Amino acid sequence: MKHIGILQALEHEPAEPIQYRLRLDDEKIALNELLGQRIEISFLDEYRCIYCGRKTKKFYGKNNSCYPCFRDLPENDLCIVKPELCHYHQGTCRDATFGEHHCMQPHIVYLALSSDIKVGITRKTNMMKRWIDQGATQAVAIMEVPSRKDAGDIEVILAQHVKDKTNWRKMLKNETADCDLLATRAELVAKLPEPYHAYLIPDPEIIPLTYPSLSTLEKITSLSLDKQATISGTLIGVKAQYLILDSGVFQVRKHAGYKVAFAV
Ligand SMILES: [Zn+2]
Structure with missing residues (x-):
């Protein structure tokens, strides 16, 4: 066929x-x-x-856009790759409606095991999709925060202690570090400034993922x-x-x- x-x-x-x-x-x-x-x-x-x-x-940017979409769409703004640079609060979001649906929504900061342990963020409703797109074999949520910018700020702090990138070659060879996600989560939580502790998810479970x-x-x-x-x-x-x-x-x-x- x-x-x-x-x-x-x-x-x-x-x-x-x-x-x-x-x-x-x-x-x-x-x-x-x-x-x-x-x-x-x-x-x-x-x-x-x-x-x-x-x-x-040809395509412009990493998202395979035409030039007008690359220039104008919020999906192609720098804050999509660097959420800590979210500028919605300054009234300069490229599309406020997009910002409200995509960014001003509950977000999850998580740990995933794809090659080594990494920290990441995702919109709450998109969590499972995000983990699968990264090839995670295990994941656990750390905290839930009100917006993408909050999640981005926390990710910057946690990324000083754990990677925020996947080694895709290792991920595809199924070379996964032997790690305890809950133990790493506890170590990271101990390093988080106190005001963030209010957002911690109590007793989260490890989600296992199996690929064909x-x-x-x-x-x-x-x-x-x-x-x-x-x-x-x-x-x-x-x-x-x-x-x-x-x-x-x-x-x-x-x-x-x-x-x-x-x-x-
Ligand atoms: Zn286009």
Whole structure:
């Protein structure tokens, strides 16, 4: 079978293991049942902005935007990568309605285990999605705060003691540090300034996450449609936003907006 469309970020649902779907425009292709099969993804030489769908000669910024969306959308503002720089309170948010729905909402500061332990933040309603997108195998919430900026301020403090980045090669090789999330959480809490303690979540539980996988790669080769027009191999796993093939790994989100043909 062959499908043609604009590639979107992978969609997933928490389950044992997590259920993944590849999206091409509005079409959804269940990936778990394709494990063990040979797949092929070919670039059809067309880029579409992931926000407005407009054709563009190239993408701007990291989110695969056309130029007007890169320049104007709040999703492409610096505060999206650095939440501590949120400027909603100064009345300068690029889109106040977006700010109210996306940022001025309860946020969770969490610890996740993807390669090593890392600290991160997410909108409360987006928590599970965020953990899966990062390829976490375990996660635990630390605190709930009223806004994204509050979460960003706390993340800056905690990131002095624990990483805030994932080593994606280790994550894809399933090389996970042997860590006790609850013990690390207790150590970090002891370092938090007292006024923040009111936001701690009492007795949080560790959430385990299992990804579809047939086997693990020894060596990680990154596959990109910018370097080769066609990518192919046997699908041996899906984790975070990656398709894991026996020939290498393909980061789907990085290719959102690319027009492709997908064949099984
Ligand atoms: Zn656009």
